[in-house]
Amino acid sequence: MGRKAQHRSALLRATQNLLRQKGYLAMGVADILRASGAPRGSLYHHFPEGKVALAAEAVRVEGETVRRHLLRLMQDHPTPEAFFAAYAARLGAWMAASDFRDGCPLATVMLETASEDPPLQQAGQAAFASWLSVFSALFTHGGLPPEAAQRRALQSLAIIEGALLLARVQQSTVPLATLIPACGRLSLDAA
Amino acid sequence: MGRKAQHRSALLRATQNLLRQKGYLAMGVADILRASGAPRGSLYHHFPEGKVALAAEAVRVEGETVRRHLLRLMQDHPTPEAFFAAYAARLGAWMAASDFRDGCPLATVMLETASEDPPLQQAGQAAFASWLSVFSALFTHGGLPPEAAQRRALQSLAIIEGALLLARVQQSTVPLATLIPACGRLSLDAA
Numbered sequence: 001m002g003r004k005a006q007h008r009s010a011l012l013r014a015t016q017n018l019l020r021q022k023g024y025l026a027m028g029v030a031d032i033l034r035a036s037g038a039p040r041g042s043l044y045h046h047f048p049e050g051k052v053a054l055a056a057e058a059v060r061v062e063g064e065t066v067r068r069h070l071l072r073l074m075q076d077h078p079t080p081e082a083f084f085a086a087y088a089a090r091l092g093a094w095m096a097a098s099d100f101r102d103g104c105p106l107a108t109v110m111l112e113t114a115s116e117d118p119p120l121q122q123a124g125q126a127a128f129a130s131w132l133s134v135f136s137a138l139f140t141h142g143g144l145p146p147e148a149a150q151r152r153a154l155q156s157l158a159i160i161e162g163a164l165l166l167a168r169v170q171q172s173t174v175p176l177a178t179l180i181p182a183c184g185r186l187s188l189d190a191a
Numbered sequence: 192m193g194r195k196a197q198h199r200s201a202l203l204r205a206t207q208n209l210l211r212q213k214g215y216l217a218m219g220v221a222d223i224l225r226a227s228g229a230p231r232g233s234l235y236h237h238f239p240e241g242k243v244a245l246a247a248e249a250v251r252v253e254g255e256t257v258r259r260h261l262l263r264l265m266q267d268h269p270t271p272e273a274f275f276a277a278y279a280a281r282l283g284a285w286m287a288a289s290d291f292r293d294g295c296p297l298a299t300v301m302l303e304t305a306s307e308d309p310p311l312q313q314a315g316q317a318a319f320a321s322w323l324s325v326f327s328a329l330f331t332h333g334g335l336p337p338e339a340a341q342r343r344a345l346q347s348l349a350i351i352e353g354a355l356l357l358a359r360v361q362q363s364t365v366p367l368a369t370l371i372p373a374c375g376r377l378s379l380d381a382a
Contacts, residue, residue, distance in 0.1 A: 022216050022303070023214055023216060023217070023299070023302075023303055025213050025214060025216070025217030026214070026216030026217040026303075099306055100305065100306045101306045101307075103302065107298075107302055107356055108214070108299065108302045108303060110356065110359060110360050111214075111294065111298055111299045111302070111356065111359060112213070112214055112217075112299060114291065114359045114360050114362065115290055115291045115292045115359065115362065116292075121360075121362070124360050125360055125361060128357065128360050128361070151369065154357070154366060154369060154370065155350070155369075155370055155373070157353065157357065158349070158350050158352075158353025158354045158356075158357055158366065158370050159346070159349050159350055159353055160353065161349075161352065161353035161356050161357070162348065162349025162350055162351065162352035162353035162354075162356075163349045163353075165298055165301065165302065165349075165352050165353075165356075166319065166345070166348065166349055166352070168301060168302060168305045168306065169301050169305050169312075169315050169316055169319050170316060170319070171305065171306070171312070175345060175349065178342065178345060178346075179345065179346055179349050182346070
């Protein structure tokens with residue numbers, strides 16, 4: 001990897017970490033440069049529109065990382081029941097290991113910016129849509145018709161996001177262990 | 192109300208708004224003073240520990256406001272089905288009216304700070320626990336035994352928080368309308 005490409009990935013990694021730790025509004029360009037070690041010129045070379053473009057690309061990369069993680073988990077645990085049990089255990093281990101600092105890598109930045117910054121909004125929408133597709137495929141493989149699979153996917157994503165927030169608030173894995181495995185078993189009445 | 196008490200409530204109102212709009216980390220003391228019109232001395236008079244103590248009190252007040260709102264809604268809609276249908280409609284109307292800027296008044300600040308600032312963490316925990324109590328009472332009145340009512344309360348709060356995040360990301364009331372009414376109908380298998 002050439003130095004330019006190295007700077008680009010260092011900028012992205014630093015931005016991903018800062019978005020997760022502090023969110024978008026409290027993240028300054030100076031923070032990104034300090035954490036990445038990249039020169040200011042390289043930020044504007046790779047991301048001429050500056051912080052918002054860099055953050056949108058970081059959101060896209062995070063979304064893709066999570067999507068690939070979900071796909072691997074689905075290969076190992078192909079039924080909804082096995083998948084959500086394994087996912088709850090993994091999220092619980094991550095959150096406990098980070099002293100409940102980790103969580104959804106996109107939730108904070110989306111809550112801060114989804115209504116304000118179209119590039120971030122679009123990147124976030126695409127990321128969440130790609131996760132919903134994985135969950136839909138999981139429920140379809142589990143035998144549900146497409147519409148029911150999509151409804152269950154939306155419900156599961158909401159429960160996961162809500163459980164991650166509650167785990168953070170309660171500083172406990174109990175919400176994850178109580179709520180997420182049930183996504184593989186919940187029956188949702190037809191609306 | 193004397194001038195001192197007026198300053199205190201102006202400081203709290205400004206902090207509540209800023210926490211909702213920007214979160215905690217991006218909110219500076221200068222922002223709070225500008226938005227409240229209160230003098231710097233009054234902030235440290237009422238909140239000697241400064242920004243963190245003011246934010247913790249704002250979280251406590253927001254938590255209590257939401258709790259009272261939930262209790263009133265429960266008086267008007269005493270069954271779980273009627274309650275969650277009405278709540279979904281109300282949240283949808285609020286979010287649409289705010290152009291999807293509003294949402295849970297505590298989610299952003301909790302995601303940012305729950306692992307870092309004990310006063311904020313405790314205030315947030317107490318707020319979420321008080322909302323869970325309302326939902327538990329609702330399900331208990333609906334005929335569930337206490338343990339099942341508590342499990343349904345936790346599940347409902349996770350779904351509501353997740354649905355509010357998804358509504359923000361998708362800039363749409365669809366996640367609220369799809370997911371929240373089902374809280375009154377969902378059957379959760381025994382874990």
